[in-house]
Amino acid sequence: MSGLINQLLDEIPSNEEEQQTKALQRVADIARDLWKTEPGSTDLDLLAQRVGDLAREESNRIPLGQSGLLEFFCSVVSTQGLPRASLVVQCLRIIGNSSADTDENRARVVASGCLPAVVALLKNDDDEVLAFVIPVLFNICVDYADEPSSSEPAQKAIYQAGINPELISLISGPRLEDAAPLLNYICKLLGFVATQEPEANLVHPATPFVLLSLADNQPPPVDVKEFLGQTSVALTYLSQEQFQQSFLETPGSIKLIFQTFSTACGDLDASLEGPEDEAQLKQVQTAFTATLADLSAHALFASSCSLDGPEVATLQGWISTAHIPLQSAACLALGNLARSDEKCVYLVQARGIHKPLAAILADQSHVDAGLLHSVLGFLKNLAIPAANKSVLGDAGLFEAEALPRIWDLDAQTQVQFDAVSLARLLLVGCPANVHRICSPVGDEGKSKLQSLIDLSARSDQEPTQMETARAITTVCRVLHSTPAAAKESSSTPDIIDLDTFYATHNTIVDAMLRLGQQSKYPILRSELLFALALMARTAAAGAAAISRTASQQEKLLAFIAEVITGEKSKTEQTSNETENPSAPSLEEIQNLVSLEPQAPISSGTQQKPTTATTTRNVDRENALVLVAELLRQSSSSDALSADVKRRFEHLLREGGEMVLRERKSGE
Template sequence: MASQDYKDGGSTGLVPVATATTDIFSLAADIDLPAVGTLFPDLTGLKSLSSSNESEVIPAEEQDQMFRALQRVLSKTEGDEDAFDTRELRNALESADVAAQEGQRGPQLLGGVAAILQKLWQSESQYLVEAADALANASRDPSWRIPFGQSGVLQFFLQLISIPEVNKDLLFHSLRLIGNSCADTDENREIVVSNNYTRAIMRLVLNPELAHVAIPVIYNICNEFEPAQAQVAANRLGYVLLKQINDGAITGNALLNFTYELVELTAGQAAGIENSPDGTIVLIMAIALKEDTTFAQYTCLVTCLEQYMQTERFQVASIRHKLVEHITSVLQRSFSIEVNESVTEDVQLLNQLRLKLNQTLADISALPLFLETYPVGSPLLDTLQSWLTGRGDTLQICACVVLGNVARTDEICQLMISQLNIHRSLIHILKTNTIGGVLHAALGFLKNLSIAESNREKLGEADIIPAVSKVWTYDTVPQVQLAAVSVTRLVIASNIKNITRLLTSLSSDPDSPAHSRTYLSMLLSLCGRTDTAPIKTEIGRIICSLCRTLLSRSKASEVDDAETARLLDRLFDLHEDIARPLGAMITQTEWPVVRSEGWFALALMASHDKGCPAVVDCLIDTDIYTQVEKSLDVADDESAATNEQLQRRGDRDNLVIMVKELLGRDPESLPEGKKKRLRELMDRAVASLS
């Protein structure tokens, strides 16, 4: 918005402002919402003009002479012929203009104007208002602005408005001059800021007869001038303006435009947020939820709210005063606010603000205090749960993230599934939604719920594996694929029934090619086609979990375990490439513990007759076989004690077991050359241990 020039006139286009949402203020009755008048008890520290009754009275004739001196410098507007010799004034102004054209306009042209103004003030002269009017009119000419600052004229009017009791008309013209003199003129803005005169101007925002001028004046001082922005923000201008908007004290579209820009400007200043009362966010939300708040105003308010809510102080305040439900209401309001869908920028802005509100709610719900105030069963969480089954993608994401943050203990996770059946809504989302953001949020929530061991079987019963298998096929969104694979790893951990479900045929028809394929087959297929290392690694960890559960269970059973034996047969008979994901774990270098997990799983697999061929299939990979040779060929240092060295020693022990099992079973698929080399390495390894 361009800087504002001030003419002699009032505001137009008055628009009534609705009262604030009562519920917000009743719930936040104990929040800090100071009356704006209390923010300006005095203007301590500001240099103001001396009181008129402390100076001698100047005779009327002398006052007239002083005013005529001003006439020689500035032009009066047409009219009032009886009061002034306008021809003389016009001639004087023309002479000044000629000088300006020659590059000579400067403070010297103003002569002793500042001194004359001071004397007119001290004598309570009737001419002072007219002089202020004339000077304010002249200040609309950019060429006069710097001379006004350098000559002391601007300083005079800044001191004048700092006095508590001043004639309204005089204040009006003083504000006009200040605002015009500071338009696009940093030198004059610095005069205002260096003495903190913005406080005096802000005080006049509370005057119903002057607010329509004071607000644009502040805008002119702050526009593209950071020192002024920081100062008004520190002086709590944002709160003052929000309170005035909410109370209906600021009206008119043009004035409201300036006001909202200033509110947003102050929210971008750290000092503004730091000095603002807690009630600032209450005002923002209350105004945002009003029916007559326009799209532009709403977007401004949400931008400000998001900036305030980035600080822990306001996050905590929103919880303590139970304002989080109103933040969700502001989010919901974004779906009913009137927006021109044909304006791409507006639609994009609205979507960005929704994302920011979601992030705000995510940050708030991650605080420990949140669960204390909003336990499971509270109205807010009930509302969020209802969003899971709604059609709004943004609201579904919000619900998944916030409720997922609540699900931080086994007790709460169990409650959410056993009593609220919340997992069924999430699984339904996986089955019916194709939007990456929604799927990712739902999977993140399901991961939290899956950590509680007692929840895994209920998740399996609700068909979570068929649901996540659909997401495994979304190759264009690898981060969603990874989340779906991670959920799978969690739900099958130490759970025979879910392992059975993972090994279930994709078709019950014996004549269908899908009959010999399982859900695990789909995962192995994903591992073969993806270039995303974390996905490969996570699938490898699923194989590790299967081996650990089934093979350990088989070895520990004192009697024949037909079910485990059947599952092991399916594991190895239907998945010849079962060990290949373990190779991805071994060759990655970022996580040593994952590498160790891979070696351990291969050792377990090699201990089973049907697992040996799968291990050989893995060792065909040159990189993996090279790792085997390299690890076995390194002498063991008994004095080694670092974590890394101890981990490598453990890896070597698992390798020794793996190779021993392989050589003992002598699989035909292992080439003779590699068998010989492995025997040599084993003999050397055993010798080093003896």
């Protein structure tokens, strides 16, 4: 029989696909007869070996599939309790070689249903079988085709056959040494199934921990390709929330990811391996940063990392390294840990964690958007507690090379917004920082506040426009809330003269008006109204600045009129209207309303819920206070034109009557 088999295989034509297929069909018939009548015959092993050799030639693969030989040997390998490893090995050779670069045969293998049996062979203690089964599975699943979807059925099939738990058991148990030469294939196979929808018993929960442990335990010098293969697959699993909890529950997991991340940033030189490995290293570093950000958001991470423990010390050390991925990850992780005023105060005042952050912002060479975004985000957390604001200001955040530098990065709009938002938080209720931003810089005498005003004028980004206007409004609110500007630190300069302040920032009210010109965020309009009314009530210079803008800018009158009357563009009395002789006088109306803050500007403060009616009424009263103060001070100032004065008087009477009617209806 062996002679006949050899003769038939030797006579197979090499160039004609149709003739090859017919010849191989005759071989398939012989193979079926052998399997049926003499399953233990070594002739079948010989036939399988010769067919496996044929499959190594690309020109033979399609005929092997068309002849039925491939499906036959798939059925053989699926048989329970095959009598000998030699036949198993030859069947695997046929399956693996036939599938290489040949999508049609890969589809035939998947359709045959043999993959669960092939995956089950991973349990086989025979090292020879192991050496074949893993490359065969790889050949079946790897994507050689132009269409990535061509490999998906195979990957799904081996996933459902349980390849993940089998491979993880293999590389985390006593057979690791036997599997070591195949780790590259194993990691790729685990990567192929990493994004499949997780199902019970189909994914080992320790997968990312085992892979990171393999990467971390490499003897020096670290093999770049193996390290990147193992870590990239581990991070793919860790990007899925269901693996993050089990990972953090594993003792030593945080230390492990810190160590492998450090290795990826400091101990590898992927450029020695070529541009592809260098690109993959950057992808792995980015994935580490994202993964650590996700993990640090879990309660388990916070409970495992005390603020005075080694984990936080490691993260703090990363901030001062020369590796941007480590710096960014540290800021993101520490920002997730610093979620209470108490923790933020401790990190700033006990650990001085803000100092290297300020140094990054002040370093002109730091222009990486990701790093600046993470640094600014962390500082925003630290800036919320009142006790930290002046301390952060003392660290130089308002110096020209720090936040003002980033305000000028018009090409990085998100980073620019973050820098403005941080400035606003630092200014809330903090006279010391208000002094810093208002102080003149250099020979020109231009303040950092003027830089914000300039940014407000040129920005076409609505979030930046709003946040800039809020920061500017906050400055005015602080200046007029604490006219004495009590010093909060030794570096606080002298009290700011408001006449000089408004003279040198003569477009400040126009910048603030952005808050009133939008209707998307009512609370911002309320902030503006309260600040304007406060400015007008507490200082003649503030009232004069608003009056000048009102006389020059119709939009300010329109905004005030809309708040008072509830109607847009109603700024003057029509010709057929007459004053109500029973209406209260201007003096009575001025005494009728009081200045009320709608809500504190500061973040992190719990607010009582308010209704739209309550908000509207408070805004109206603040607008009336503003108008009343502007009219009261107009007698000693020529900032308010006669026409605007007349229109304000009408609005004050109309608004006062509305307030009286509402109060009477509520009695």
